[in-house]
Amino acid sequence: MQCSLRDMAIFVAAYEERSFTAAAQRENATQSGVSQHIRNLEHVVGVQLFVRERGGVIPTPAAASFYRSCLEVMRAHDAARRDVARFGKGPIGELRVGLMPTMTSRVLAPALDAFVGQAPNVAVHVVEGYSAALTQMVQGGELDFAVVPAFAGAPGVRARHFVRTRETLVSRPDSGLRHLAPVRLGTLGPLDLVLPGPGNTRRRTIETYCTTHGIEIARVVELDAMLGTLDLVARTRFVAVLPAIMMDTRRGQHGLTVNPIADPELPLDLTLIEPARRERSPASALFEELLLASAQDLNARWAAVLETQPRTALAASG
Template identity: 25%
Template sequence: MDVKQLKALVTVAEVGSVTRAAEVLHLVQPAVTRQIRTLERDLGVALFERTRQGMRPTDAGVILLERARRALNELERARAEIQPAPGAVTGIVTIGLLDSAGDLLAEPLVSAIARDHPGIDLRVLTAYSGHLRQWLDDGDLDLSLLYDLDGTPSLNVRPLVREKLWAVAPPPDGLRAATPVPFEQVASHPLVMPAAGHGLRALIDAAAARAGTAMNVVVQTNSMHVQKQLVRAGHGWTILPGVGIAGDVATGSLSAAPLCEPTTWRSIVLGTPRAGRTAPATDVVAQELTRQVHAALRQGLWPSAQPSDSAP
């Protein structure tokens, strides 16, 4: 099993055709076919099946693909970390940002890294915290923002921010930042909620229990964008962190107010793997992300948030 065979495997899976894979790899078709067949012979299993839609990985192929992608990624990372000049920080860094904080942090982070460390190949993924933690544990991320998480056997965490959850409604309902809304009042409306199992939903369920109030959940979704879209369309209210709706409130497309009775906080941390070597490029990105978070707090861009070392 060699690198060329793994590249052929991954490319065929991605484009669905040996012919197109040969074009991508700048090889003749028989060479790609030979690499796949050699892999199958060495492993004693079929890695692809031919369908009307093209080449589809078998169950064994899916397993090998996952490992092959990681192996090729690690080789690419190692190549990128070999410094072309003394003092230069180079390498590939894949960072996870919470879906709610992506609009606030992604652009200034990318701009700062491009300006100060052009040798770093920065890759940014956004998702809910549960997905980001899984990707971090699986080795698909080098560092990530997460929330309401202490250290685990596999992860180190650095607390960064504490922020309140907000009630979010259509503009005609007239919620205002200066007037917090009791949870009981929020629960009197139909609610568009994060899907069960997400960390944000767990916080909201816990707040409902403390308030002794049942919720009328009419829609559940795993997308913050869809949550806000449905609220704008009049399907109900929702509950989101302030950072996720600051822009919408500023443009008047949503109205929002901090949640109270009970006031509900979430804690955002920076997570990194405990195991393995931390590349210099990863340290640089972690430091810059921390600076960007603190800058957003100082500039008042992160509603009802405070550094984690501040008192509630």
């Protein structure tokens, strides 16, 4: 015979009430049932727990010790139930998402934190990569969805607009540009520019923009590594064109100067792609919604900052 949680609950009630009758009322049991539980419990633990008297029952010293242990067990049981209960809400399963560094830099964390709270029973796997690799993974069914720059499309892939942001010029702190002031690239003279590899959709967009608007390029370094790009820009004369939603408006991030590209703006349209043969799961839909909300929040912050900036070209820092 073992001591069950029900035995412990009845014992605790009897100990606290000092009465089998009151314990029976509290635990929705009969008085004879409480007496039977206590006798069985005393048999299991091998010691008398109560002294029976006409006016009620008196706990023995052994009962006082057992009472404290019962409380610990009951608290642990209650905590375990509450802990596992949180996994009962929201979707269940596994989710695999592919994101560019544009999305993982600042958009991902708030969305992921919210998702884990709303869908605790979903195992999330986030893969960082550039558009070509992520598109191939979606085609192969390795990802539930990915967010990439807008492109012409690919077989087996269903696409829809996700969000639009703007591109910015990123340079070192002493570049001579006033942080956050809009800038015309054509006024800067030949640029030493960091670009992603030719397979990257944004590479073609940036090159087309520079060609169309007569922007001179002195040197190009191809670098498909975002942390390496930011470090190179922070230390040298090289500059990079990077999306606003991945850049902090504060000067402190990587010690960089960030200037929105203007006259004309260089927009970046991001597209959500998913396998055409697969229906969206509830987990996928929820994660997409939270990602979009995070991206829109960052866009709104940038819009608020830009309202305070002059509409003209850059001004010198300092």
